[in-house]
């Protein structure tokens with residue numbers, strides 16, 4: 001059985017303090033992790049007041065080393081520790097701007113997911129994701145990414161699971177209180193691990209204060225809560241994921257995939 005040592009990091013970033021936020025988040029990563037997930041927009045903060053402001057700190061993931069303070073630091077750490085890192089950041093691509101989750105492989109290559117379901121004022125800042133829900137080989141298994149509000153659309157987790165993901169990495173800046181419980185269901189109904197990395201604290205840059213709920217967590221394919229943090233402190237939720245590839249049998253006669261009836265569904 002494959003074992004993956006995983007952690008989801010919970011921080012309280014200060015808007016715009018990129019170097020300080022990077023330092024705090026990376027300091028919380030436990031030693032000897034195989035896989036670590038950091039929150040959505042973890043280094044910049046969340047409440048941009050304009051697209052221009054977000055573009056100024058957005059990074060082009062395909063750029064040369066030395067051009068991207070956030071990606072360069074995560075590239076170095078992934079290589080140094082032979083670890084896979086998933087982190088949320090503002091991504092610039094030509095004239096487009098995405099709220100993305102980037103997978104940093106230890107060999108310096110990247111996987112990218114661009115948030116499909118934008119929340120509230122994110123619609124004024126970012127373009128909606130245009131890459132669908134890709135999956136990536138990493139840590140000896142298959143990973144998928146979704147970002148925060150994607151949780152309320154079961155199609156996001158389902159698409160990833162149907163594409164073979166065994167682990168859903170879920171960088172978040174959660175405001176609504178229902179997500180931690182819903183992600184237990186997303187894990188159960190797809191029989192996948194889910195790693196939600198959320199932030200805490202408050203931002204009030206737009207006149208609509210945002211209070212982030214924390215409760216970063218790791219859930220097993222059976223819906224067991226393997227680790228969960230509270231709503232107050234920074235920290236790391238840790239668990240060893242014991243992965244049985246494509247274990248979709250719910251009972252001796254119910255295979256989660258074979259029992260689906262797409263001809264009966266309205267999709």
Ligand code: ACM
Nearest residue numbers: 119148149173175
């Ligand atoms: C959210 O999608 N950041 C609430």
